Amino acid sequence: MFDVIIIGGGPAGLAAARKCCEEGLEKILIIERDSQLGGILNQCIHTGFGVGIFHEELSGPEFAHKYIEMLKGTRVEVMLDTMVLEINKDKEVTIINHDGYQKLQTKAIILAMGCRERSRGAIATPGSRGAGVYTAGAAQRYINIDGYMVGKRVVILGSGDIGLIMARRMTLEGAKVLACVEINPYSGGLPRNIVQCLNDFDIPLYLSHTITKIEGENRVEKVTISKVDERFTPIPGTEIEFDCDTVLLSIGLVPENELSKVAGIQLDKRTKGPIVYENMETSIPGIFACGNVVHVHDLADNVAMEAERAAQGVSDYLKGCEREAEISLSTTSEIGYTVPQHIHLPLDKDRYDIFFRVRKVFGPAYILVKDQEGNQIARFSRQYIIPGTMEKITLPKVLLQKGKGNLTVSIEEK
Amino acid sequence: MTELICIGCPRGCHLKVDEENDYAVTGNNCNVGAEYGRNELINPTRTLTTTVRLTNSVHHSLPVKSAHPIPKKDLFKAMEELNGIEVPAPVKCGDVVYRNVADSGVDVIATRDLD
Numbered sequence: 001m002f003d004v005i006i007i008g009g010g011p012a013g014l015a016a017a018r019k020c021c022e023e024g025l026e027k028i029l030i031i032e033r034d035s036q037l038g039g040i041l042n043q044c045i046h047t048g049f050g051v052g053i054f055h056e057e058l059s060g061p062e063f064a065h066k067y068i069e070m071l072k073g074t075r076v077e078v079m080l081d082t083m084v085l086e087i088n089k090d091k092e093v094t095i096i097n098h099d100g101y102q103k104l105q106t107k108a109i110i111l112a113m114g115c116r117e118r119s120r121g122a123i124a125t126p127g128s129r130g131a132g133v134y135t136a137g138a139a140q141r142y143i144n145i146d147g148y149m150v151g152k153r154v155v156i157l158g159s160g161d162i163g164l165i166m167a168r169r170m171t172l173e174g175a176k177v178l179a180c181v182e183i184n185p186y187s188g189g190l191p192r193n194i195v196q197c198l199n200d201f202d203i204p205l206y207l208s209h210t211i212t213k214i215e216g217e218n219r220v221e222k223v224t225i226s227k228v229d230e231r232f233t234p235i236p237g238t239e240i241e242f243d244c245d246t247v248l249l250s251i252g253l254v255p256e257n258e259l260s261k262v263a264g265i266q267l268d269k270r271t272k273g274p275i276v277y278e279n280m281e282t283s284i285p286g287i288f289a290c291g292n293v294v295h296v297h298d299l300a301d302n303v304a305m306e307a308e309r310a311a312q313g314v315s316d317y318l319k320g321c322e323r324e325a326e327i328s329l330s331t332t333s334e335i336g337y338t339v340p341q342h343i344h345l346p347l348d349k350d351r352y353d354i355f356f357r358v359r360k361v362f363g364p365a366y367i368l369v370k371d372q373e374g375n376q377i378a379r380f381s382r383q384y385i386i387p388g389t390m391e392k393i394t395l396p397k398v399l400l401q402k403g404k405g406n407l408t409v410s411i412e413e414k
Numbered sequence: 415m416t417e418l419i420c421i422g423c424p425r426g427c428h429l430k431v432d433e434e435n436d437y438a439v440t441g442n443n444c445n446v447g448a449e450y451g452r453n454e455l456i457n458p459t460r461t462l463t464t465t466v467r468l469t470n471s472v473h474h475s476l477p478v479k480s481a482h483p484i485p486k487k488d489l490f491k492a493m494e495e496l497n498g499i500e501v502p503a504p505v506k507c508g509d510v511v512y513r514n515v516a517d518s519g520v521d522v523i524a525t526r527d528l529d
Contacts, residue, residue: 042526045464045477045479045525046463047461047463047479048424051423051424057423057461058525059463059477059525060477061477061507061525061526062507062525062526064526065525065526065527143465144465144475145473145474145475146474146475147467147474147475172462172489172490173464173493174493190424191419191426192419192420192421192423192424192426194419195418195419195421196421196460200460200486299424389424389426
């Protein structure tokens, strides 16, 4: 019998394991489907990791390396090349690997499966189906792990961070990145990545544009982009053509919750991840979740911090912390979602961190938290709030105690 | 006055650098921003991350980085040099795999253990 089984050995799983160990849990197991720990960190060879956790700027593999070193010689067991087939509410974990099919029993589970890339099918890109269309993360793996170059003349659709990072990577490796095309009037990536990945190499960013045609029978030969109106409909007469052999898609990530669904864990339609409490517990007691399986993060450091909260949650759960009721958090339409979606009662923490993303760009604004009766219990000032950066507010317990019933988070422009 | 976005950390502070006042930086939330704003106008530098060919291993590529930022104008020269080298496994994270890249005085180090 395990105390906790952690599904996934990427940044979320590694950080959760370390914290579970620190909390004194005895039987800890990480299950990883790849042949090595680290998950997506292994292909993220760029720097920008670790500032929040280790106070130094590390590459993805270095960030993973730090955790792997910390876990060496500890009680944490690792099963590599192992696929989890099913989990259930009784905390049975069904796995398959070279040794065959097994059921493992555990007292708690941490879901740390991460996310997947949205693909071409998800956005129905028009045009032929020649080779040369990749998701940005797949191209990243081919180049950084497998050592293959994926193309010479590239158009990138979407301006998420992976797309921006790949624009720089392909350029450094000798490709010509002709354009980064974003359907929204703003980029979904971090501002620093616009600067150091696009501006540094004079790669043009076409906002409010999308790909309207991909041509080429055997291999991509030409891409047409068009400007779009407010409803994302292409405007005739605005077409620009690029002769290129490669299209990279950086059009969003979706939490990977096949296991969660089968287990009957309640998912949030907005995040596509489990609905969680402040301790990262899902709707099934004893099953916790953290990282990109819950909601897509900008930074591995934030994933690791969330994983530590989940590990703390498991530790408290195993000690038998009683939970009676909850406060629910909702948002007004300018905010996409909040994580957590619920806060357990009684309030047993001094502070509660709430994370969310806005749906459009805001200049100077207030983040307001109101209770069920419309009383404002907290207000936070910001110089700007953008969809590309996850926002965080911290609610002290004393303020939460003042509020009556459920809470609503909203934005008010100054 | 030049406006910049700091790349020192993911926060991305909006900086203003005053060239006529000894490159004084405002809008930063820490010293990294002050230093970045000044350097960016005088001698912009970047940490280079890439891969080099790995031999004697089931893995093909070894991730590496410049141990310190190098001048931005030398990034492509550094890439050309690194594309020509091979490193035999095993390698430890932090091992120097190439010295004085693009004559910058900066070494290139492995960012991962690979057998």
